[in-house]
Amino acid sequence: MKTSVIPIFIPHIGCPYRCVFCNQWQITGHRGVPDAADVQHSIDTYTAGVTEPRHWEVAFYGGSFTAIPTTLQEQLLQPAYEALATGHIQAVRCSTRPDFITQPILDRLRSFGMTIVELGVQSMDDRVLELAKRGHTAAHVLEATALLRANHFTVGHQLMPGLPGENWDSLKQTTTAVCRLHPDMARIYPVAVLDHTELADMYRAGRYKALTVHEGVERAAYMKQAFLEHTIQCIRTGLQATKDLDDSTQVLAGAYAPAMGELVDTRRYGQQLFALLDILEKEPIMISYHRRDTSRVRGYRNVTLIGAGRRYGNQLQWREDSTVMPGCIQIGTASQGRYEIYTDMRMIKKIECST
Template sequence: MKPFGMIPFFIPHVGCPYVCTFCNQSRITGQSGISHLTPDYIKETITEYVGSKRNDKFWEVAFYGGSFTAIHTDLQHQLLAPASEMLKRGIIDGIRCSTRPDAVGAEAISLLQGYGVKIVELGVQSMNDQILVDAKRGHTAQQVIEAVSRLKKRGMTVGVQLLPGLKGESWDTIIETAVAVSELMPDFVRIYPVLVIENTELANQYRAGEYKPLSTEQAIQYCAFLKEWFEEHNIEVIRTGLQSTDELDSGDSLVAGPYEPAMGELVVNEQYKQRIERCFDEHFSESSFGDQYIYNFSPLSNHYSHKVECRTHANNTDRMMQNRIVISYPRSLTSKVRGLKNRNILYFQETYPQFSIDWCEDSTRNTVRCCIDGLQYVL
């Protein structure tokens, strides 16, 4: 498959009937207004992006940042027409847009499909109604369910955007959202931990002590759980964490919150850390059956490991390698398993000082393995 080439056009706040507590699109994107988005500008921008690399990538125009189907239909036509023309001419391969769950009725979907739009991303944020009310989203979880169903019935590819860390968030609401979204079976998910941006109601709440943002570690744990859960249910997570921008990197717009340009990498590190730790938990909670131990490793996800059942004699004196652990991995996964700046190695050294843990590259395998007392668990 060709690599993906996105041609983004941001539409900050245009069409949004509400002002969410966390939202300041102009600050996040570094852009404001859409007067420059003329048909000629859109076609010229597409041409510049594609250049001489037409066959090198799958080129897709993306209308992001606002509630696309909530803006006036005349403006939708104005924006979509030049993109659709380039699609018909074979200059690009697709068009997508992002919008609100309560703004994708039958007519809105028909308008999109008339211009060749095949992918719609919904700003869902949470599936807990109280969190949605507190964030002033203006839609309910039920409207999310109806929107995804309606889009899928019309043959659209559906994405869901989530914002873990809104006011009132907890592990209970994170799990509630994970379960509810997985039941909808969207085609993909984006996960953006909440940041406190200047000139937002959330910034005022933070300064008044009414809102506490996630720490970086909390954000990593929430994102790792959500990513693991969705991947378990065969739902692709295409991004975790906001993309780095000059506006955010400067610090002028960011008031507080877990802004981390390497968030995606850190989340994958956390996934491997949790998988290894589950091996520890399962291995050392073995059950004794007569003269044998039976080790049952039941992973959360069939896609990253399989069930292992091994038997060994119960006499601990025969277990010469007790508490010796070897984590092996192919070179391509070294940074993911060991962690950014060896964060996973340091974690296990500090958390399990009683174990001798070796971290080894193994070019003969393409999987990650955790070997404990001679038994192997495949991650």
């Protein structure tokens, strides 16, 4: 069944600090504080006229939900709770800070039917967290994740590769730590320098070197691949395009691209495909994939197909094949056998040898 999210934006509400990179008004395209009537209105508007069965989720995004005053939290949750009780929606979720997760907080969320909590983790390197002025440490992430698990919540982690002070060692340390904690899902947002943030000031003053889109894709692809190999679902890569973000005067630099998700998958698939093609002898080769994976295998705007043509000559053929499992690339050769690449697990299996 299709899952549809009813987003309720609470930009910066509850945030005890302003993290250097953050401008939720720009990211969400929303301002102001919603009230219970706004939540009710969103539920009614989104679900009106939809006749086929759907899994509806009310999601509080863009601020620190569990850090906002209790009375307002309860006011916002009440319409969602009532919609849950009548079966109008099926789940309630929020995103919040790791240092605002306690047993009483989780008891309150539970009593209003919330089952999914996403934590703004950003990094597991305390120095990076300090430079980003997050106001919490990696230890808070460990504690919050454990407490959410103990209370049977579905847990998400949100990560931001490319923050000040991060290098590849730090990124790998964060990735390993997250894999060990094993949240149910992750979102990866490579850093974009948004105007009206402290990061923008640091960038303008030459105190922060922004990632290029290419570097952002590399780092996000590394993280996503590791998460998938640890069966952590990766539900988003890159900021959702909004009118503000697509305004080049608002994004000063960094790894923002509306097609970030496709670019990241292009890199993951391309790396694995080339790793196998590199060790095969040159001969006619058939590359088959499920239709769902066409743009991942051929690459965003055919970049992998074009690159492979330059690297291996014109002996490659590409085709969609509905018998190939999604996520798998089949490589057929005349004399070197048949291979399958299971991209999420970074695994190559030799199926048969024709010699």
